[in-house]
Amino acid sequence: MSLKSDRIKNTRRNAIWGIVNKFITILLPFITRTVLIYVLGVEYVGINGLFSSILQVLSLAELGFSSAIVYSMYKPLAENDNDVVCALLQFYKKIYRCIGSIVLIIGVALIPFLKYLISGSCPSDVNIYVVYIIYLLNTSCSYFLFAYKKSLLSAVQRQDIISKVAMINKIISSFIQIVGLLLLKQYYIFIVVLPLMSLLDNLLCEFLAKKYYPQFECHGKLDKKYKEDIIEKTKGLLIHKICGVTRNSCDNIFISMFLGLTPVGIYSNYYYVMSSVRGILDVFTVSMSASVGNSVAIESVEKNYKNLNLFTFIYEWLCGWCTVCMLCLFQPFMRIWVGEKAMFSFDVVIAICIYFYVWTIGDIKSQYADAAGLWWKDRIRASVEAIANIALNYVLVKNFGVFGIVIATAISILFIGFPWSTKIVFDNYFKGKSFLRYMRDEVFYAVVTIIVCFVTYEICNFVNVSGILGLIIYAVICVIIPNVLYLLAYFKSRYFKDAVRFVKKIVVKG
Template identity: 45%
Template sequence: MKIARTKNTVRNIVFGTILRIVNIVLPFVSRTVILYVLGTQYLGLSSLFSSILSFLSLAELGVGGAMVYTMYKPIAENDTDTIRALLNLYKKIYRIIGTVILVLGLCLLPFLTKIIHGDIPEDTNIYILYMIYLINAVLSYWLFAYKNALMQAYQRTDLDSKIALFITPVSYIVMLGCLFLTRNYYFYIIWLPIFTILTNILRCVVVNKQFPGLEPKGDVSKELKKSITKKVTALIGTKLNTVVLNAADNIVMSAFLGLTVIAIYGNYYYIMSSIIGFLGICYSAMTAGLGNSLQTETLDKNYKDFEKFSFINSWLVGWCTVCLVCLYQPFMRIWVQDEELMFPFVLVLEFALYFYVYQIRKIPITYKDAGGIWWEDRFRPYVCMIVNIVLNIWLVQVIGVSGIILSTVFSLFISIPWENYTIFKFIFHCSSKKYYFKMTIFFITMAVGGFITYWLCSLFSNGIPQLFARMGICLVVPNVVFILFNFKREEFKGTIILAKSILKREM
């Protein structure tokens, strides 16, 4: 059957956006409270433990992505038996994964103090804190994790967003309330696994009600198992590279620079990752619909959609990059109120470059995931990962935090042409020269708009009213420049038609 792709995508984006706002505001409040109540070292510990557990999540090794992709075809064919068998396999695998993460996490306990450079907060048992984080991670795999596959494959991630919109505010109210009353980090963090349990139970209830008759049952065929194994094998490298890209930075900084630097880096990265999360709503909302489209629509239609989505993505990513350059430091001065807790402007430019390079590749990656083109791309992640790790360890000792950021940017530069080659060869079956030419034009457009916007913003001094003035300039100028450069393009006309179609459906 065909999924109502546009309707589901819009619904997922709407609720995903609301959830993302909640997930930006509440953690921001939480980081601010911890910063002023407990200090920067606790923020550093939180970032470090999260990064370590990201490495432990390598036990998942791409199983989730492979299982969701495998469901696209039986959903399109309304093959209930195969869907139930896949869920049963998924359920067994995820419980094994949770156990592996627990064992690996316990094995790391003796080495915790060796990856923290400098002082640890007084009266803090890092082993107890780490165990709470570990238990929370394990529970997320043990308790109905496989239910997520149905929501993703049917393009109904809005259901998960609604659950989180109920649980997340309650959890932060309770956790911050305990922190204010006790000023003790233990009483704050102990609630993490409790709310993880509640979230997973509620998710199970909602999924069972929304998708009746799809309980895990039966066994998949040998042929399908072989196909899944091949895709998981190919995804191992992708998973490794993703985790190294996102988690290695904090671990390397902890070992060489200490918890305070991690905390400062974490504040800057938090802002960037919040924007990445907003845009990620669109990519995740699109993936299942694109997977269905690749199964049911013509190659020509899929390629035209790809061009249109790449145009929209370039517009959004370019605009957000300009905003980062112009607003990062003014916002940080208001937030942390201490120049010693801020990086120099050159690092802001590096963060902006990191963001742009990381995000501009998201549409090709989304199509690659939707098309299940992982085996054909299996060597790329290992090359990028090795380059990133080697440069991380070398450059952090030479140029500090800049080395961390630039090593990641360089590994992404290696990755982009490889990723694009894969999707153009195996999905669209055409040359990528036209695509690169357009992306170059879009980058030049962003650079021109960014230069004008930054010059106008530099006319204002520091302060909250001036920050809002800068925000107004960033809202108008780069978008006007982008429209003036591109309003005659077919992709721009297609974007207007798509926007009108979405608005008509929602009205």
């Protein structure tokens, strides 16, 4: 059966296993984080957040080769050109070993500067240099093993295999971390598990890739045209990765430098909840990425433009509903989970919800931009957004604290990132299609979401019940009211009937 005929099946399978994996990878880390907070304290969560952010910055050395390689595999896979796929894997393997060495060297060179990234004191029983080295090993070890085999599984639309391996990995690591914290109350037990489980993850993915796709091995020499194409796309991807780091990782670093580890820990808890919700949405985009790549490779622009609008409509409903839930449930949930002392004021919650919404609305458009390989075309936009975000972070954190950090990122995405990147996609792939019409649809979706947020929040305020019962009642309200309001707003939309048919096709026919 061809990749084209398998697109719906693969998207559905990837989504199902992605959801199961996401449930596991949200629930178990939530339990381990809770144990960490109550056994050791929120400062230790701050250490996690800070060093994870630093290592994400170091991962810029990867330069986006993985995405470029996956993109380069779509066409030869569609044409059953196995020799090119094998040569791509061989090239990727060599590049990743070089990258691992770079990450390790730069990571070690940063050790003397760690003390300047933390405002105030650290927990007395923790050596920050030892902790950092463990995190560094966790980041760098994958590059020397079989991480490149994940690109093959992703390109052949078998993201479900990666999800299953990640799920097994998370179950084992969480069990060890929780038992270690409860019995030994040692932070080092908590973190030493990380590189060991990264090793297991890569070994399992390599074994399964070899089992299911034995025809794809690392051998052969890549043609010069493929190397030049990958290098060109990687240049753009590097800038995109820098932009992504400024959106997420730099937040924790700025908070640590200006406010200390405790605010980093509190923000990490809020960000964990937001990124968990985001992760659920990512299941759908990651599951469809290879299918979109295959579609862009063999289908017409007209067909893909129609799909873009359809998928955007469905996804806007989902991310808008998630925004409403976060606005109404964030504080009641945090009050039960960590208590009043580890909570931010409601203005920070509003900023986080705005950040979440503007961060997610471009996800579908980005799928087509990635599939069309427009990273180099988008380089100036990504650079401007990254610079603006860093500048705003620096200015606003000193005057508005954590609220300033969060709203700075939202502003840079809303006024620079989203509109500019969308224009690039329409100018370079959806040529002749109306950019303004697409943006009008986005504005309409945003206005509807704002109204739905206001109405749902006011209803929750009117109910005004505290504790676990209140959280349950608010959750029921958030399930019913927003979706009724969205239905009323959208049922006459030109995309509504197509969306219903598409969802039925995915759920029923698969």
